[in-house]
Amino acid sequence: MLSRRAVLGAGAGLLSSTVVLAQPFAGIYEPRADVVADGIWLVRGADEPITFANGGAIANTIIIATDDGPVLFDAGISLAHGQSLAALALKLTGKPVTRVILSHLHPDHAMGAAAFDARLVHALPSTHADLERDAEGFSDAMYRLLSGWMKGTAIVLPQADMADGPLIIGGRSLQVFALQGHSAGDLALLDEATGTLITGDLVFHNRAPATPHANLAQWQAALDQLEAISHRLLLPGHGPLDRTGFAISQTRDWLGWLDASVHQSVASGLDMTEAGEVAIPDRFNGLKSARYELQRSVSHFFPAIESEWLPKTAP
Amino acid sequence: MFLKLAAVIALATPSVALATPPAAKGLPADPLESPMWQFQAERLFGTSPVVFDRAVHVLVPEIAENQRVFPVTVDARALPDVQRIVIFADLNPIPIAIDYATGTAAPFVATRIKLDQRTPVRAAVLTRDGVWHVAGNWIDAAGGGCSAPPLSRVKGDWADHLGEARAGAWPEAAGQTRLRMTFRHPMDTGLVENIAAYNIERLTIRAADGTLLGDMQINGSVAEDPAFTVVVHHEGGPISFVATDSAGLRFAGAIAPEPSPFASANP
Numbered sequence: 061m062l063s064r065r066a067v068l069g070a071g072a073g074l075l076s077s078t079v080v081l082a083q084p085f086a087g088i089y090e091p092r093a094d095v096v097a098d099g100i101w102l103v104r105g106a107d108e109p110i111t112f113a114n115g116g117a118i119a120n121t122i123i124i125a126t127d128d129g130p131v132l133f134d135a136g137i138s139l140a141h142g143q144s145l146a147a148l149a150l151k152l153t154g155k156p157v158t159r160v161i162l163s164h165l166h167p168d169h170a171m172g173a174a175a176f177d178a179r180l181v182h183a184l185p186s187t188h189a190d191l192e193r194d195a196e197g198f199s200d201a202m203y204r205l206l207s208g209w210m211k212g213t214a215i216v217l218p219q220a221d222m223a224d225g226p227l228i229i230g231g232r233s234l235q236v237f238a239l240q241g242h243s244a245g246d247l248a249l250l251d252e253a254t255g256t257l258i259t260g261d262l263v264f265h266n267r268a269p270a271t272p273h274a275n276l277a278q279w280q281a282a283l284d285q286l287e288a289i290s291h292r293l294l295l296p297g298h299g300p301l302d303r304t305g306f307a308i309s310q311t312r313d314w315l316g317w318l319d320a321s322v323h324q325s326v327a328s329g330l331d332m333t334e335a336g337e338v339a340i341p342d343r344f345n346g347l348k349s350a351r352y353e354l355q356r357s358v359s360h361f362f363p364a365i366e367s368e369w370l371p372k373t374a375p
Numbered sequence: 376m377f378l379k380l381a382a383v384i385a386l387a388t389p390s391v392a393l394a395t396p397p398a399a400k401g402l403p404a405d406p407l408e409s410p411m412w413q414f415q416a417e418r419l420f421g422t423s424p425v426v427f428d429r430a431v432h433v434l435v436p437e438i439a440e441n442q443r444v445f446p447v448t449v450d451a452r453a454l455p456d457v458q459r460i461v462i463f464a465d466l467n468p469i470p471i472a473i474d475y476a477t478g479t480a481a482p483f484v485a486t487r488i489k490l491d492q493r494t495p496v497r498a499a500v501l502t503r504d505g506v507w508h509v510a511g512n513w514i515d516a517a518g519g520g521c522s523a524p525p526l527s528r529v530k531g532d533w534a535d536h537l538g539e540a541r542a543g544a545w546p547e548a549a550g551q552t553r554l555r556m557t558f559r560h561p562m563d564t565g566l567v568e569n570i571a572a573y574n575i576e577r578l579t580i581r582a583a584d585g586t587l588l589g590d591m592q593i594n595g596s597v598a599e600d601p602a603f604t605v606v607v608h609h610e611g612g613p614i615s616f617v618a619t620d621s622a623g624l625r626f627a628g629a630i631a632p633e634p635s636p637f638a639s640a641n642p
Contacts, residue, residue: 109438201517272440329545329553331485331604332446333434352437359440366602370541370557373628 086208089117089136089144093152097254099125099232101152102295103145107267107348110137110168115209116202117141119168122258122295123149124251126230129158133249133258134297135172135181137202139213142175159229162218163260163297164243165190165273167198173216181218184238186245188220190273222247237289241279242269242297248286255292262286265299265307266346268353269314271360276319283312299348314344318354322361326369332362403427407513409495411465419461419471419499420507428508430454433498435514439490442520444598447472448485449498456503457482464514466494468521468566469596475605480580480589481551485604489520489564489596524570525561525599533561538624544614544632552609552632554580557602558618560626564595575601575620583612593618 093101103121106114116137123145124131130149135142146157162170162183170191173181183191195215203210224238235250242261249258261270262282287308294302302308325335336355344350402425405412416425434448451457460475460482472488482500490496497511527533536559547553558575565572574595580588588607607614615629 204517329543329555329604331448331555331602332487333436333448333485336436336446337434355436356438356440359436359444359446363444363600363602366557367541367600370543370555373540373542373630 086112086140086206086211087115089115089141091117091121091136091141091144091148093123093148096295096301097251097256097293100251100254100256100295102301103148104300105168105298107299109349109352110202110205112206112209115141116168116206118298119166119261120295120297120299121145123152124232124234125153126158126232128230129153129155131229131232132157132160134163134169134260135160135175137168137171138206138210139172139174140209140211142172145172146175160218161222161247161249162187163247163258164245165194165198166243166261166270167202169260169297170218171195171198171202171213171215173218174213176216178216179219181216182222183218183220184222184245184247185220186238186240187243187247188218190244191215191217237285239282239285241275241277241282242271243273246282248289250289250291255290256295257286257289257291257293258295259286259297261297263294263296263302263307263311264314264347265294265296265302265310266348267299268344268347268350269311269318270298270353271318271357274360276315276361279315280312283308283315310347314347317341317344318357319361321354322358322365323369325358326362326365332358335362407495407511409465409513411470412495415463415465415470419463423501423505423507425499425507425509428454428500428510431498431500431508431510433496433510433512434485435496435512439514439516442490442516442518443523443525444487445490445496445514445516445520446485446487447496447498448604449483449500451482451498451500451508454482454500454502454508457500458503459499459501460484461499461501462486462488462497463499464488464490464494464496464596467491467596469564469594471594472596473594473603474592476590476592478587478589479608481547481606481608483604483606484591485602487598487602489598490514490516491521492516492518521564521596522566524567525563527559527561527599528563528567528570533559537561538618538620538626540616540618540626540628542616542628542630544630546632547606550608550610551606552614553604553606554614554616554630554632555602555604556616556618556628557600558626559600560618560620562595562597562599562601573621575618575626578603578616578618580605580607580614580616582609582614588614 101123105118122133130153160181227234233252237248336358430453432450500508539559545553563573578591613631618626
């Protein structure tokens with residue numbers, strides 16, 4: 061009898077002759093910055109899932125000029141990505157990066173810290189703890205998805221020293237908000253001079269929110285807090301900038317609909333695949349990756365809601 | 376000439392029109408080009424005829440967000456006279472997840488499986504004429520769904536809730552009830568160091584008079600805390616179900632569905 065391994069070995073030979081399995085080479089990150097306020101640049105990520113084609117460059121990064129050098133808000137996904145962002149910040153400001161602030165744990169925002177001295181990288185204590193727990197798993201997952209793009213990307217844990225309150229860097233007055241909901245630690249930043257509110261992944265704009273570590277009630281509360289902060293311009297974690305307040309209400313609307321939809325699916329006897337196939341309301345037509353994120357969110361929330369909602373039964 | 380004739384016959388019966396005609400001898404070529412197709416198909420189907428058939432709907436999400444809990448729904452209601460539905464993943468170390476003898480039930484089943492690596496996930500549906508109808512797709516997944524310990528083992532509380540059953544029933548169509556059942560169970564695969572295989576092996580569903588409404592064989596590649604959705608033929612009264620595991624424990628539940636709103640409309 062053939063063993064499974066022997067069959068796999070034989071099959072591999074067959075496969076290579078019938079299917080083109082070219083191993084593609086990673087490309088080069090070429091981030092572009094748009095000036096959005098005095099001394100503030102937005103580097104847009106692709107409004108897509110993480111794929112080999114986009115090198116995982118899907119999150120927004122913000123560059124803030126100070127007298128000490130630029131501050132980088134979120135570092136990209138890999139060593140090469142972080143390096144390309146550092147080079148861009150140097151080109152724009154004439155100075156090397158003085159500080160990297162990580163908004164939260166997710167790899168598209170945090171793993172580019174590999175390009176920097178750990179002493180420059182700062183985050184909330186909860187984000188440090190999240191990364192201590194999950195960074196190795198993220199690293200495995202990102203190397204699997206992105207292979208060559210991740211070359212040389214080591215885990216750099218941030219200093220766990222960011223906290224709510226004022227922060228002055230190189231003469232620039234900032235305000236730090238320690239929030240949670242998208243993850244256990246979500247850092248938002250206000251630049252006082254320009255009224256620019258930098259939200260990390262607490263706000264998505266025209267791109268469906270991702271929920272792998274979300275607490276929806278806390279997230280809604282965080283959106284209320286952000287809305288109460290006077291600002292002129294909002295830079296979200298994913299999607300274009302917003303000057304109208306729409307991005308906060310859109311994120312709130314999606315999260316509310318998502319929660320109700322998954323509950324409704326459980327209550328009406330659907331299983332997870334069906335819950336991921338329900339109609340998405342027309343008002344979310346402008347959200348990129350909506351079906352993809354709905355199905356991910358079903359995976360995140362459905363089993364727990366089901367175990368609460370389905371009645372216990374006895375013989 | 377023969378080909379033309381075959382095409383005309385195929386068009387006459389819609390469910391066959393979608394199917395690849397069974398090869399007179401041997402297995403049809405796998406559209407997924409899986410390295411394990413031949414091996415799995417010979418084990419599963421023996422010498423029975425096999426067709427790849429789009430009448431078998433395998434519903435899965437776009438992405439395997441969690442390789443420990445990957446939902447799969449199989450809907451073969453477009454096929455007549457279904458007898459069995461098998462869900463399997465070619466490259467899983469425990470390829471077959473469930474083998475469901477549908478009996479009088481509708482040919483529909485949903486559950487969640489583990490994925491140990493990128494693999495085809497398929498359904499094979501046996502009809503009364505002895506033909507297996509197969510459909511499925513490649514699913515990209517991170518490794519370790521079968522070879523990582525279940526969360527309740529890591530947390531250590533699996534025994535506190537073992538066998539807790541939950542269930543709900545919903546009217547599906549005239550004379551049909553959608554039944555959802557979940558069980559707390561570690562569903563140990565035996566592929567994790569120092570944790571022996573331990574899983575729910577069988578689930579039977581019966582009407583109040585003892586009539587068998589559905590019968591499912593279950594393997595360790597079904598996800599921890601397994602969930603099953605079936606559509607049983609049922610004319611009212613309570614439905615009971617029993618799951619038995621590989622240690623011989625029985626986990627039973629019962630549910631009294633609301634009268635079907637379809638009953639009066641379509642007697």
